[in-house]
Amino acid sequence: MGVEPTVRDGLDRDETAALTALAARIRELTEAAVLTGAGAGEAAAVADELAALTARLSAVRRAAPPFTGTGESGIDRQIANPVAGTINPIAPPVDIEVTPDGIARAEFTLSQVYEGPPAYVHGGVSAMVLDQVLGMAAAATGNHGMTATLELRYRRPTPLGVPLLVEAKASRTEGRKIYADGAITGPDGRVTVEATALFVMPRR
Numbered sequence: 001m002g003v004e005p006t007v008r009d010g011l012d013r014d015e016t017a018a019l020t021a022l023a024a025r026i027r028e029l030t031e032a033a034v035l036t037g038a039g040a041g042e043a044a045a046v047a048d049e050l051a052a053l054t055a056r057l058s059a060v061r062r063a064a065p066p067f068t069g070t071g072e073s074g075i076d077r078q079i080a081n082p083v084a085g086t087i088n089p090i091a092p093p094v095d096i097e098v099t100p101d102g103i104a105r106a107e108f109t110l111s112q113v114y115e116g117p118p119a120y121v122h123g124g125v126s127a128m129v130l131d132q133v134l135g136m137a138a139a140a141t142g143n144h145g146m147t148a149t150l151e152l153r154y155r156r157p158t159p160l161g162v163p164l165l166v167e168a169k170a171s172r173t174e175g176r177k178i179y180a181d182g183a184i185t186g187p188d189g190r191v192t193v194e195a196t197a198l199f200v201m202p203r204r
């Protein structure tokens with residue numbers, strides 16, 4: 001048994017701003033948790049205080065993550081998306097724009113929270129970012145779909161803590177199938193990860 005899709009609550013401007021700020025504070029907390037040298041006693045004390053804060057937020061709980069009330073497409077409204085969603089502390093977040101010529105792009109920086117090999121981005125995190133950005137490029141054709149394949153070529157390590165560029169574009173559409181390509185580029189202008197994906201619009 002999984003989670004059933006449900007009708008989503010829509011957030012107004014004030015609630016969006018407040019939950020966006022909350023997520024930003026939780027991202028700082030996550031980084032602090034990964035890097036703290038506060039010691040066992042202090043860490044245990046902070047854990048107790050956090051449990052109380054979690055209980056406050058959980059006192060009123062939605063059945064599913066909300067959408068924003070604004071945004072042109074479904075994906076624009078997915079404000080709790082784990083890559084781009086500003087209210088999701090798991091999301092870096094990557095602020096993706098789609099240009100009029102169908103290029104999905106974002107500049108983003110990944111903190112040490114996303115470390116894989118020492119000093120570099122975890123490959124699964126790069127894959128997650130590329131899945132989302134290629135998916136949005138596919139959706140820009142008007143035929144969004146589910147990821148059916150995602151092929152990555154890790155050319156060189158992706159650095160943490162510096163501005164990265166991710167760009168993608170749909171290459172062709174065949175019925176319900178949309179192909180897209182993209183890449184992450186480091187601050188030196190060299191590509192670190194290339195991706196090719198197939199998105200399939202479900203039959204139903």
Ligand SMILES: CCCCC/C=C\C/C=C\C/C=C\C/C=C\CCCC(=O)SCCNC(=O)CCNC(=O)[C@H](O)C(C)(C)COP(=O)(O)OP(=O)(O)OC[C@H]1O[C@@H](n2cnc3c(N)ncnc32)[C@H](O)[C@@H]1OP(=O)(O)O
Nearest residue numbers: 074075131132135136139144145146147148149200202203
């Ligand atoms: C609820 C919130 C919604 C909010 C958003 C609302 C709208 C926005 C929607 C889209 C989002 C826009 C942007 C996307 C952003 C982010 C991207 C992340 C997306 C994901 O994170 S998504 C999760 C991971 N993803 C899955 O969880 C997929 C699981 N899977 C399936 O759901 C099915 O498997 C499916 C649908 C893929 C196919 O199902 P199906 O029944 O339609 O397929 P069917 O057999 O009819 O195939 C038709 C033709 O596709 C070919 N084909 C099919 N599958 C293939 C494969 N794997 N490899 C190579 N070719 C394949 C066939 O060979 C045939 O080709 P041909 O016609 O040429 O013979």
